[in-house]
Each structure stands twice: as structure tokens, then as C-alpha cells.
Amino acid sequence: MLDGIVSKYKNLSLTRKIFFPIITVFVFVFFLESGYSLYFRRTVRTDFVEEAVFVLINALTVAFVTQTVIRNTILKRITYMVEAAGAITKGDLNQTVDTEPYDEMGRLAEAFNYMSAKVKRRLEAAEQLSCVDGLTGLYNHRYFQQSMTEALGSARNSKCLSLLFIDIDNFKNYNDTFGHQKGDQVLIKMADIFRGNIPPGAILARYGGEEFAIALPLSLIEAKDIAETIRKHTEDYRFFGCNDLPNHCLTISIGVAAYPEHAVNKSDLIKLADTALYHAKQTGKNRVAVSYSVLDELRDTLSQDELQLINSVKPMVTLINAKDNYTYSHTEMVIRFSEMIGKEMNLSDQDLKILKYGAFLHDIGKIKVSAEILNKIEPLSKGDWEAIKSHPEAGREIITPIGILAGTIPIIYYHHEKYDGSGYPDGLKGYEIPLLARIVTVADAFSAMLSERPFQHRKNPRAAITELKSAAGSQFDPHIVQSFESALNALVIQKAPVN
Numbered sequence: 001m002l003d004g005i006v007s008k009y010k011n012l013s014l015t016r017k018i019f020f021p022i023i024t025v026f027v028f029v030f031f032l033e034s035g036y037s038l039y040f041r042r043t044v045r046t047d048f049v050e051e052a053v054f055v056l057i058n059a060l061t062v063a064f065v066t067q068t069v070i071r072n073t074i075l076k077r078i079t080y081m082v083e084a085a086g087a088i089t090k091g092d093l094n095q096t097v098d099t100e101p102y103d104e105m106g107r108l109a110e111a112f113n114y115m116s117a118k119v120k121r122r123l124e125a126a127e128q129l130s131c132v133d134g135l136t137g138l139y140n141h142r143y144f145q146q147s148m149t150e151a152l153g154s155a156r157n158s159k160c161l162s163l164l165f166i167d168i169d170n171f172k173n174y175n176d177t178f179g180h181q182k183g184d185q186v187l188i189k190m191a192d193i194f195r196g197n198i199p200p201g202a203i204l205a206r207y208g209g210e211e212f213a214i215a216l217p218l219s220l221i222e223a224k225d226i227a228e229t230i231r232k233h234t235e236d237y238r239f240f241g242c243n244d245l246p247n248h249c250l251t252i253s254i255g256v257a258a259y260p261e262h263a264v265n266k267s268d269l270i271k272l273a274d275t276a277l278y279h280a281k282q283t284g285k286n287r288v289a290v291s292y293s294v295l296d297e298l299r300d301t302l303s304q305d306e307l308q309l310i311n312s313v314k315p316m317v318t319l320i321n322a323k324d325n326y327t328y329s330h331t332e333m334v335i336r337f338s339e340m341i342g343k344e345m346n347l348s349d350q351d352l353k354i355l356k357y358g359a360f361l362h363d364i365g366k367i368k369v370s371a372e373i374l375n376k377i378e379p380l381s382k383g384d385w386e387a388i389k390s391h392p393e394a395g396r397e398i399i400t401p402i403g404i405l406a407g408t409i410p411i412i413y414y415h416h417e418k419y420d421g422s423g424y425p426d427g428l429k430g431y432e433i434p435l436l437a438r439i440v441t442v443a444d445a446f447s448a449m450l451s452e453r454p455f456q457h458r459k460n461p462r463a464a465i466t467e468l469k470s471a472a473g474s475q476f477d478p479h480i481v482q483s484f485e486s487a488l489n490a491l492v493i494q495k496a497p498v499n
Contacts, residue, residue: 081112093120133206135184136191144205144213148266151203151215152259161259162223163269164214165277166194166230169251169285171210178241186239186250193237197230213273220258220290227254227288235286251286253277262291279332293317294335294360297353309402316367316398317360330447335359337443341480344487345439355436358411362440365395365412389424392416410434415441420474430477438477442468442484445476461488 084095095116097109131143139147148163155161168174168190175183187210194204194212203215216223231252239250255277263269272291280289293314317331338359342352366374369391373384380388395412399405414428414437421429433441449464459467465485472478 081109084112084116088116088119136187136206138191138194138212139203139205141205141207144203144207144215145266147203147205148215148270151217152266152269155217155259158217159260160217160219161269162216162218162220163257163259163273164216164223164227164230165207165255165270165273166212166214167253167277167281168210169253169281170246174241174245174250177244182240189237189239190234190252193233194230197226197233199226211277220256220261223256223258224288224290227256230254231286231288247286253280253285254288255280255291256288257291262293283332294356310404313361313364313398313402313405316364330451331360331363333447333450334362334440334443337446337484338440340487341439341443341484344483344490345480351436354407355411355439357405358408358415358436359440359443361395361399361405361408362412362415362444363391363395364398365391365393367398368394389416392425411437411440413437415444417441418475419472419477423475433477438480442476442480445471446484 080097084097087095093116096113100106131139133140151161168186171183171186174186187206190212191204191206194214198204198214198216199218201217203213205213207213216226218226231254234252235249237250239245242248242250255273255275257263257269257273257276259269262272276289276291280287283289335356338355339352342355347355369387373380373387376384392413392415396409399409399412411434413425414433417423417426417428417433417437418441419430419433419438421427446464446468449459449467450461451458465488468476468481468484472481
């Protein structure tokens with residue numbers, strides 16, 4: 001029973017904890033005095049009742065006054081502190097408590113405010129550290145991802161957002177030659193160059209390693225100009241050890257993609273800017289490359305339904321680029337080489353257009369092949385090989401519903417046929433294979449030989465054309481190989497930007 005009383009007392013509010021002891025003391029004193037009077041003075045009963053009522057009234061009055069004073073001078077201010085503390089825990093770090101009057105409770109409120117301000121400063125410092133790269137002082141990858149979501153939200157109104165991905169060329173070699181401390185100084189100076197050439201409102205981040213990202217609230221044309229300015233300033237700056245570097249300068253490559261021209265969501269925009277950067281690196285470095293798709297040339301000739309179908313295809317190609325480590329540069333080179341052959345063979349403008357689209361889409365069926373198989377280093381198993389061989393059929397199934405791209409289907413389906421009939425999927429031979437498919441077969445093989453693959457070292461252009469000639473009549477159409485060699489020779493192969 002006593003434990004129950006104690007437990008209930010502990011749960012009482014402070015005013016009640018004060019109120020009840022006062023009443024208890026008064027009542028105890030009253031009964032003590034009354035007992036003394038009855039025993040020693042033999043006070044009459046009426047005197048006892050009057051005195052009891054008087055003592056009880058006094059006890060209640062004192063208790064009420066004491067409770068009111070405590071509530072107004074102490075409890076209200078404590079309640080404010082509790083409410084402020086609750087608001088702070090919910091993220092409102094601007095909470096303070098009035099320190100007037102400056103008594104004991106005022107000093108307690110002052111200590112609370114000091115503690116609240118200190119917590120705010122420490123949380124802000126921690127938030128800053130979590131968003132900023134410690135070396136360059138730029139935003140980090142985490143903050144950039146968050147900011148891009150907000151920037152795209154704003155761009156839906158302004159219809160204007162461009163993204164630059166920047167990579168320092170040959171930076172590993174620089175670090176290996178001069179040491180990581182000099183490499184860090186390069187990164188810090190690069191950050192300064194970027195800061196000095198971007199407009200207010202831009203988001204500048206160190207994306208990782210020697211790669212940077214800049215989101216610009218500008219049009220594609222304006223973003224390209226800024227990218228070129230940054231590239232030129234970097235090329236002109238005399239970094240430590242420049243005299244020992246190729247071309248006596250340190251350079252950068254930049255990939256550019258824009259909303260809504262190239263992509264309408266964050267992940268696609270980032271992928272396309274990164275892919276354009278990869279293209280800039282693969283085609284000579286020290287240059288600005290804009291995200292490009294030959295399918296963009298169709299935009300003005302399509303109905304709304306056809307445009308939606310085209311837009312459904314482009315992310316697939318982007319995804320294949322992400323799955324296959326070499327597909328992007330390969331695809332772009334196949335387009336370029338196919339066009340060279342087509343022009344050398346005097347194809348019509350319409351056939352050249354279909355040839356370019358088919359070259360762009362020739363590997364689209366790889367969307368159904370796993371990245372593990374596409375990038376496998378060890379020899380392919382029979383099951384792996386069957387999966388690879390299925391991609392022409394998968395590509396045909398994907399493109400068939402898009403009527404305006406019907407002309408590309410023979411290229412997509414037959415580009416792995418061989419001139420002697422030993423290819424796949426149908427084992428066609430010689431002129432049974434559609435002409436445009438035979439052209440892409442040659443361009444595809446030449447591009448593959450120029451690319452570093454897990455199972456094959458890259459060849460120089462002369463060695464690659466020699467290999468094409470050795471397989472003419474078996475794997476390749478001899479006439480197409482000859483036309484390609486003529487086109488390459490016209491460009492002066494030893495200086496052509498294909499290595």
C-alpha cells in the first residue's frame with residue numbers, strides 16, 4: 001500500500017507535489033496542537049471544531065498561494081524550455097527562451113539558449129562537412145545528387161538546365177610522375193578555374209577522383225561556350241611540370257548534356273553527360289563533346305506517337321552504354337565508319353540516313369544480355385555465346401513496332417552474317433545479305449579492332465585494315481572492304497583521329 005502511494009506521488013505534477021505536503025504539514029500540526037489542548041487544557045468540543053476549520057482554511061490558502069507563485073515564477077518558464085527543447089529535436093534550431101527576469105530561472109534560461117546555439121553551430125558544421133569535399137572546398141557527390149533533383153524541378157519552369165562532366169586528362173600519369181601532393185594542388189587549382197568561369201546559381205561539385213560536375217541554369221549553347229572557356233583556361237594555365245607533359249600542358253575533357261533536349265530526368269541526364277565525356281576522352285581528349293544521337297535528326301519528321309517510340313528507344317541505348325564498357329565509343333565509330341563507306345560507294349541520301357540509324361541501333365538487342373556476359377574476360381561458355389547470338393533477334397523485336405525505323409531492321413538483324421555464309425542468325429551468303437548490313441559488318445569489325453577489349457588488345461588503323469583485307473571474301477564483302485580502304489586513305493590514315 002505504501003509503495004502504491006509513493007508511486008502515485010512520483011507521478012504528480014510539481015505544483016501538486018508542493019500542495020499536498022503543505023496541507024499535510026498543516027493538518028499534522030493542527031492535530032498535534034489539538035491533542036495537546038484536549039489532554040492538558042480540556043478544551044471544549046466546539047473550540048476544537050472552530051480551530052480545525054480555521055487551520056484547514058489557512059492550509060488551503062497557503063497552499064494555493066504557494067502553488068500560484070511557483071507556477072508563475074518557475075513552472076511556466078520550465079514549460080517554455082521543454083517546448084523549445086521539443087522543437088529543437090524536430091529540427092527547429094532557432095528556438096530561444098526569455099531570460100527576464102534575470103534570476104535563477106533567468107540564468108537557467110541563458111544556459112539553455114547557449115546550449116541550443118552551440119548545438120545549432122555544431123549541426124551546421126556537421127552538415128557542411130557532409131556536403132563539402134575536404135580538399136577542394138567544392139560540393140561533394142552526395143550534395144550534387146541532392147541539388148540536381150532540386151535544379152531539375154526548377155528547370156521544368158525555366159526549361160533550361162545544362163550539365164557538364166569534366167575529367168582531367170592523363171591525371172594518373174601526372175600523379176605517378178610528380179606525386180600525389182602535386183596532384184592535389186592541381187585539383188585545388190582546377191576548382192579555382194571552374195569557380196572563376198561559372199555564373200551565379202551554378203552547382204559545382206567534385207564528383208569523384210579527378211572528375212567534376214557543373215549544373216548550369218543555362219541553355220545548351222551557353223553551356224557549351226562556358227565549357228569551351230573552362231577548357232581553354234585550363235590548357236593555358238602553367239601547372240607544375242608542364243614542360244614534361246604531352247603538348248606541354250595539362251588538359252581536360254568535357255561532356256555536355258541538357259534538359260530537355262537530351263533527357264527529362266536526373267539519371268538519364270547524368271548518364272548522357274558522362275557518356276559524352278567518355279566520347280570526348282575516346283576521340284582525342286582536350287575537347288568538349290555534346291551528347292548526340294542520330295535519332296535526334298528524326299525529331300522534326302515524326303508524329304507524336306512516333307516521337308514517343310523514339311524516346312523509348314534512346315534510354316535503351318543509354319542503358320547498353322552503361323552495361324557494356326566499350327559500347328558508346330564503338331557505336332559512334334560504327335556510325336562514322338559506315339557513313340564513310342556509304343559516301344565512298346555513292347549511296348543515296350535516303351540510304352545514308354537509314355545506314356546511320358541502323359549503325360546507331362545495331363546493338364540495341366544487347367539490352368537483353370547481362371552486363372556480366374558482355375564484359376566477361378574469360379572465354380564464353382556455350383550458354384553465354386547463345387545469349388550473345390540472340391541480340392539481333394531481340395533488336396528486331398524492339399524496333400519492329402517503330403514504323404519509321406523499319407528500314408534499319410535488316411541492318412540490326414543481319415549485321416553478324418558473314419560473306420561466306422558462316423555467320424548468324426540465318427547463315428546468309430554473299431549478296432543474300434542486305435547491302436547496308438554488309439557495310440555495318442565491316443564498320444563494326446573495324447571499330448572493334450580499334451577498341452581495347454577484355455579478350456583483345458586494340459590494333460592501330462593500318463593493322464586493322466590489313467586484317468579486314470585478309471578476311472575479305474570470307475567474313476566481309478571484298479568490294480566494301482576496298483571502298484573503306486579508299487575512304488580511309490583519302491583521310492590520310494596515319495593522321496586520321498581514329499586511334
